[in-house]
Ligand SMILES: [Zn+2]
């Protein structure tokens with residue numbers, strides 16, 4: 779088994795990076811935050827544990843590896859993650875498609891809700 783690296787921070791973190799806030803079977807990614815270059819399970823964990831505001835990644839940085847698959851612990855670039863259709867390109871684990879609704883917390887993207895309802 780690969781070691782549990784890189785370090786991921788979060789509340790009630792499990793080995794696949796689920797946290798207190800997002801803990802469905804699909805909530806297995808962690809995101810490295812631009813502001814502190816540290817992986818967190820989600821933005822709420824960052825807010826709870828870091829004492830500074832979260833800073834989203836600008837598009838010019840989307841070639842950076844900043845997404846961690848909690849299933850295989852592969853690190854994906856932001857661009858690869860945004861194009862992966864909620865499936866890990868490395869291990870084919872399913873990610874939570876509703877994360878799309880939170881992209882704007884992490885990535886400087888023009889937020890488009892998944893549904894207009
Ligand atoms: Zn931070």
Ligand SMILES: [Zn+2]
Nearest residue numbers: 797799820823
């Ligand atoms: Zn969390």
Ligand SMILES: [Zn+2]
Nearest residue numbers: 847850866869
């Ligand atoms: Zn994976």
